[in-house]
Amino acid sequence: MDENNPPTYIWCGDADDMVSPENTKMIDSVLTEWNIVHVCNLFPGVKHGVGPATGTSAEGWIDKAVEFWLRKK
Numbered sequence: 115m116d117e118n119n120p121p122t123y124i125w126c127g128d129a130d131d132m133v134s135p136e137n138t139k140m141i142d143s144v145l146t147e148w149n150i151v152h153v154c155n156l157f158p159g160v161k162h163g164v165g166p167a168t169g170t171s172a173e174g175w176i177d178k179a180v181e182f183w184l185r186k187k
Contacts, residue, residue, distance in 0.1 A: 125178075127157045139154075
């Protein structure tokens with residue numbers, strides 16, 4: 115990762131028991147350190163592999179990601 119990294123959208127659920135949410139937090143920290151444009155969302159109560167996350171606090175993450183990428187074009 116360096117200053118040439120593209121704008122990045124990352125997210126995870128804080129209840130993910132397959133991939134630690136700490137990984138997402140570390141990526142967020144590095145992106146911030148490098149001043150790379152990004153959005154990081156941590157959704158409460160969401161586990162791993164929720165797809166579109168219908169019915170969870172992460173519902174709508176796909177729209178948020180697309181909106182972010184379209185703004186960064």
